Structure formats: C-alpha cells, structure tokens
Amino acid sequence: MPKEEYPSIRRGGSLMLAWQISNKNVLIVGGGNVAAGRIINVLEADALVTLVCPRAGLLPEVAHRVHKGEITIYKDKEFDETDLEGIDMCLTAIDDPEASSRIWKLCKQKKIPVNVADVPKECDFYFGSQHRDGPLQIMISTNGAAPKLANIIRLKIAESLPTNAGNGCKNVGKLRRKLRSIAPGTSEGPKRMEWYWHS
C-alpha cells in the first residue's frame, strides 16, 4: 500500500474523550453560573460532588441542589488545600485568578485532572457544547475558536437527528447485551478490538 493511503495528521485539535466519573469524587470550587453548569455535567455522569463555596456565593439553582441532597458533600467555606484529599477531578469556577492559579498548581502536584474556568492555560481539558439523548451524547468543540458557533451547530445537530435516536441506541444496546449472553464469543475477546475503535 503506498504511504499516501494512510490517513494524514491534522494537528491542532483536542483529544475528544468520554470521561468515566461514576462514583468518583469531583471537587467543584465556586457556586455561580459556571459552577451550576459543571454540577449538571458531572452529576449526569454519576459523579459524587464535593462543593466548596461560602453559602452567600451560591446561585439559587446551586443552593437548591445542595438542599435536595444532589451534592454529596457541601462545604460552606473558601477553598483550602485539604479539600483536595481523595479528589479524582477538580473544576474551579471562581472569579479569583490568584486563588484559581493556586488550585491549578496544587492539582498538578497531586496529579488531579483540573479545569480552571476561563483560564485555558490552566486546564487539562475543556468542555464543549453538548447534546444528550439517553445513551447518545454528542459534543461539539471549536477548540476555543467560536464557542457561540459551537452552540448553533449543536442546535442544528439536535434538529437533524431523528427524534428517537437516543431510544434507538438504547434498544441496540439491549440487543447487543442479549446477543452477548446467548453467543458470548461473537462480541467478546480480542476480536472486539476491531469494532471497539469505532465506538
């Protein structure tokens, strides 16, 4: 096969991932608009949320989630280093660049993946615009170029998908599980690697 046939590398992108944080401890620092969005993101991925923010700084939505018990541990205080103990991921969303930088550095020392809202240099990862329909999740990123366009593209994609796309994925998943229980060899073991790549 001539080398031209191998896919060429288009640099400058991100590594798009579906992170698994079910039952992992995610620390969120801050209680405003950005924090409110982060809380939804991580709860939808079944994380255990520790929230650090003085009560006066909580948005009504965030206070509501604390009140409803959706937050596993709520700390009515400012962040300090001990808050990072046992934490698997940290998301900060506070309007204090110095405090944010301190958290970033501590996370780097402790090898905790971290996102400091609004400070791209202090992020192991970015968020994008997201469409969710049951097991189907679609994330649109413009790598910081055009966040509002990402949002428009997200709405267009949502419109263009069949209304039952999420359910379709769910049903295929059920069938595949059934198939595996009847004929385990067909989609288990090394052979699976072939299609895994396309998942």
Place this chain on the structure above:
Amino acid sequence: MPKEEYPSIRRGGSLMLAWQISNKNVLIVGGGNVAAGRIINVLEADALVTLVCPRAGLLPEVAHRVHKGEITIYKDKEFDETDLEGIDMCLTAIDDPEASSRIWKLCKQKKIPVNVADVPKECDFYFGSQHRDGPLQIMISTNGAAPKLANIIRLKIAESLPTNAGNGCKNVGKLRRKLRSIAPGTSEGPKRMEWYWHS
C-alpha cells in the same frame, strides 16, 4: 423561580471532554489496528507519542509512522514498568488481558489517565466516533450501547453540516482574536465566564 425550572439530572452519561495533550507524553502500547487509530487521535492533538511494541507486531501503517518520525520515541520491545516514567497518559491496545490489567494497575498507582482498549472497566475514559473539520471537532458516544450507530450518526452529521463549517469556526476565531487585541475588556476577565460555559 420554582424548583421545577432547574434542569433535571439525566444520569448514566459520560463527562464529555476535549482533553489537552499538546506536547504531553502519551504512551501507546501495541502496534495493531486499534493502536494505529489511537496514534492518529493523539497526534491530531499534538501529543508526543512513545510507542512500545516489538517491531514484528507493527501494522504497516504504524511502521510507516515510526519511519516518518511521527512517533517521538519508538521502543522495539514488550512493555515494562519503566516505560511509564514521565508519561502523562497511557493507551494500551494489546491482545493480552493479563498484561493490560498490569498496566492499568500501574497507571492507577501512578495516577496516569489510562484507556485499556476493549476493557471498559479498565478505562478512565472512552473514545467515540469523531468528525473533524479544522478547529471544529464533534464526538459521538453512545456510552457503549451502539458503537456502529454512533458511526452512522457521525456520517449523517458530517453530511448535514455546511461544507465550510470548519472554515467558519476558524474565521470567527480570527475575528475574536482581533477584537480582543483592539478591545481587550470585551471578552477577557470574569465576564467571559458567562459564555465560556457554552464553548
């Protein structure tokens, strides 16, 4: 605002992220089909790739990338623990469940994010089906339910987007950078947090 107006939590998803690995050291163990795909993924995000795989196990495409110098460090050998020194992320794609499990455990000890192909339990993150057009990246995940459907959805989305979507994002990015240099206050500082969430 009555509490019903707050977005409800739809559990069971992943945390969709755009991981930043520019100039980070990513270890890939294996040289087959899955590894070949992983190599493209991480090179497109500007990672420095260390590849560990005996030469006899390299797919022609992978051998070609080694030959072209796209791989920063190539080790013609089986994996051992020292290969994890200085590594920021590890992706294994070998048909050896025992060796894979050992790598997973070592990565957990060392707090290195890791994906063991084909072993969902030994993954900090999953990959999805991806569409890329310049700065625009779209990732489709069905959370393991229907990988082939994810691929079909990806193709449908690619068809439905205007052909110049990537260029559009790029041009908006240029304009935004220009605007920031002329009027820094308009999109810098705490106020940015509001739209950052939508990026």
